[in-house]
Amino acid sequence: MFREEAIKPIIDFIRELDKLKGVERKTRPLGLPRFENSAEHSWQLAVQAMALSRFVDGRVKLERVVGMLLLHDIGERRRDRKMASPRRRLQRRLPIRGREAE
Numbered sequence: 001m002f003r004e005e006a007i008k009p010i011i012d013f014i015r016e017l018d019k020l021k022g023v024e025r026k027t028r029p030l031g032l033p034r035f036e037n038s039a040e041h042s043w044q045l046a047v048q049a050m051a052l053s054r055f056v057d058g059r060v061k062l063e064r065v066v067g068m069l070l071l072h073d074i075g076e077r078r079r080d081r082k083m084a085s086p087r088r089r090l091q092r093r094l095p096i097r098g099r100e101a102e
Contacts, residue, residue: 020073038073045069 023038046069
């Protein structure tokens with residue numbers, strides 16, 4: 001029984017990660033007409049970090065960087081929306097002249 005209780009949160013986490021495949025982003029994979037999903041995006045960033053790691057100062061902990069890149073979009077699934085463009089984010093943060101504060 002203890003073993004089942006210990007593994008259940010891990011299985012739940014794995015299921016949550018699988019849902020990232022259904023979160024569409026606003027970028028397209030090179031040469032493809034479709035949009036990429038968050039799982040593809042995170043995987044590609046992690047692989048890029050690994051490939052480029054030899055060009056970085058030795059103080060960077062590759063394992064930590066890769067872990068952060070693989071997990072950074074988990075919140076996108078919970079927000080259940082496409083990633084906002086940088087311009088849109090900036091508009092939400094900065095007041096626009098002539099518009100009253102919300």
